[in-house]
Amino acid sequence: MNDMTPTREQREAKLEGMGCKRKRVEDIRFTQGKGNYVDDLKLPGMLHGDFVRSPHAHARVKSINSEEALKVPGVLAVITAETLKTVNLAWMPTLAGDVQMVLADGKVLFQNQEVAFVVATDRYAADDGINKVVVEYEPLPVVIDPFKAMDPDAPVLREDPAGKTSGAHGPRKHHNHVFEWTIGDKDLTDAAFKKADVTIKEMLSYHRTHPSPLETCQCVCSFDKIRGELSIWGTFQAPHVIRTVVALIAKIPEHKIHVISPDIGGGFGNKVGAYPGYICAAVASIVTGKPVKWVEDRIENLTATSFARDYHMTTEIAATKEGKVTGLRVHVLADHGAFDACADPSKWPAGFFNIVTGSYDFPTAHVAVDGIYTNKAPGGVAYRCSFRVTEAAYCIERGMDILAQKLGMDPAELRLKNFIKPEQFPYHSALGWEYDSGDYHTAMKKMMESVDYAGLRKEQAAQREAFKRGETREIMGLGVSFFTEIVGAGPSKNCDILGIAMFDSCEIRMHPTGAGIARVGSKSQGQGHETTWAQIIATEIGIPADDIMVEEGNTDTAPYGLGTYGSRSTPVAGAAIAMAARKIKAKAQMIAAYKLEVHEGDLEWDIDGFRVKGLPEKTMSMKDICWAAYNSVPPGMEPGLEAVSYYDPPNMTYPFGAYICVMNIDVDTGVYRIRRFYALDDCGTRINPMIIEGQVHGGLTEAFAIAMGQEIRYDDEGNVVTGSFMDFFMPTAVETPHWETDFTVTPSPHHPIGAKGVGESPNVGGVPAFSNAVNDAFSFLGSTHIQMPHDYWRNWRAAKELGVFAA
């Protein structure tokens, strides 16, 4: 035996397959400033477009005068709704079945709405031109408070659906009503509440916030008049969907549209939908015959492109006096702003909000969601969450804490008492989902032991006594959150976007020397797909991950996919990758059998190749099989080694986790101190533990921001008062707490590699943990619920209202 023969461990390590903390291959370029983003693109003769935006939240547009703007050196065109009407593009469809003005058509409905598009030879000239466009407005009364939107005398916001008593999702009951969506058994639920020993009812607001990726939304459109082809480089989380939308609304044949998403600097849901900037840049390019770039600035991104949340959830839970939940009833007032531009699967106007029964065995539940229009920016998108799942998780996790408080029970104990038991999976929830797998008790107990939960509760009791004696001005809170996510949209039986089923896809092509390329329908915005997708293939076909190039985002080369959002990439595209790799492996096995002169069934897989059963020295490596695929395939077999898979998942996946936040609050200033944050995630099979940890850190940081101060806030006139990073809370490394991460592994039974997705779990589970910590801190002073965000002055206000400063 040659000593140089690698051991099995060495062969396995060389693959850097699933389970390996492989370093991110994309970071080589990102950390050196060599990424290639949309704004890096410079085409010959490229023009720049920028918007005239409305200073008013609601106003009639009396006139738009572009005369002076067109005299500005470098300004070539000013596009208005009237221009767009000539090509039937003044309005565009939203993903939620509504329509949205591309440019103000007769009126404006939110501050910073797009009114005119100025096209110039450079950005400076475009901005100079903007300042010379004269728009005459007639201000109208505004609707900002969602609870007043459906008052009988509320101003009419949208005039286009006047007289229409039904919209894309059924009947409308008011001129500012978008839809009502209900699910569950109302009668059974009402009966459960009648019989209940204990009930709670609380209006839980999840305030409006924004995904705020560091790279804003942007595009370059280039129309080639000779070929009749339109190329669009953009910050698109779902490039194929954009191509189809453009084909449908611009009437350009889909094969003549090239959509390319280059490197993307964060998306978090903000880059799923279509924005007026894309349409205007495309029209401007068609009109001028030159490439046109549109790049949002920070203020525009925060104030005009899709927000998230703004869900106001009246939450009721029924329970026995022993603490067994018997019913859940939720009514949601959903503020969609001026246009319903939610990026949900088409049939789900409230996303997957019906995951709101959470991790608990509710015998019955009923949910009603009323979508309404207000004079705010349109949306809302899923900000690092599967559709409306963060809202649902907040609703149930705050609700359970409030119930625990009413029952005088420990919130962790209440959860343990009501968890769906391991033997109940697959579990059919009262609101219609089939939870694929879970082991909640193990995760919860591991969390409680890891942080010494009992010890923390003792410390809290002592701290409260010290506070009452006047020895400290700090109060202590423990925020428990146990979330169940629903991700991986999704099965064609219940998920589509504009009629396209939400499958995903992968094409793998192996080259003769044993390297290969995988093209995938998903699109990384920082998630590290180039690293992890190669790891799946490495384990599946025994080729080192380093020898697999992953390519995404070019609609001409990538197979059709529905893009990356809603933690769907690993559950759907990840499955497609594994299935394509298995097709490669199946063909490879036939080639190996031919070359080794045995029957296929006599071969077995061994890390990086096949060996003959019982003859371990008779092997053929995958690398050698790749070579053979190009010169000596079995008679009758086509040469080459490539495969395509389109994967329609049989079910969603259901990641879960147990989080706890330990927080102290100084009642005099409202300043909080996050003492500890422990996050246990179960995302099934773990492809790259380092990337998972990074995803969890990032999502927790967003959750921290959202719960503790990040909001899009409007004043009474509809002016956005949080339009920059000075006032919109974007924590830096200094403010961000230390994160402790942990895990359990409960593989998905229906996913080819058992993975469930993780990117969004920490945002979903983190927010209730923070909010529960604040609420738990104040609870002994007599408080039931304090609305988010929990920034310093609001904490002080809560303390003040609870009489802390009375003495």
Added chain:
Amino acid sequence: MIPGPFSYHRPASVADAVKLLSTLGDEARPLAGGHSLVPMMKLRLATPEHLVDLHGIAGLKGIRRDGHKIVIGAMTTQHELLASDEIRQSLPILHETALLIADPQVRYRGTIGGNVANGDPGNDMPALMLVLGAFYRLEGPGGGRDIAASDFYQGAYFTALEPGEILTSISIPAGAAGHGYAYEKLKRKVGDYATAAAAVVLTMAGGKVATCAIGLTNLHETPLLATDAAKAVIGTSLDDATLGKAAAAAVAIMAPAADARGPVEYRKHVGGIMVTRALTRAAARAS
């Protein structure tokens, strides 16, 4: 976020800068670190036709001792203040405060002259200048003059600077031996202006406060010297009752605006707390 057109000038002497500013008139603005002016220009809230960059002028930078005074050139950056042993030893409160201004990137570029001359109530250094009894050297078309920091601030972004004048240096009496100091700043995050901040410099004798000055940041349209609050603590050992009185006296002169940092009542409330905390910490440092 794109500024309007402007001409750029880079004079080599104070005299040339003054001449440019007075010739070009209201449409010219001097440019120091640019951290206030450039963002305003990007929002087109400021649209100067001429920028007179002061970076080319030798002699506007540096920290030197002149007898009992420390003289700081207006173009000295916050980073250079932090790196200076002289500041650390003679005016340690400047060191403490500079560390609370934004982040390292801003401090590499932002200057003390720009910070004090702009009249922005959110800037941290002006309240310190009041507390320390600083004088500003102004050079203008009519020659030079010195003005007390306490006479400089007239309103938000309104100062005693006359057209064509440039603030060239700051002169500060070195801190008394054994003085105690503290700058307490409540802010929401790195890079934010103070929700409320208080600067205290005091000396102690026999366990009692001998001298004291208290300054307030971002609690009024100008920086404030809380004279009554300072008087209230002199001769006391800073017992709880005295601290309460001092805070109340300071709160009485505060008139902050309501903003995303909190309503007026909150900002005044925490302003009082910053005063008591700064007093307590300064006293503990005094010897």
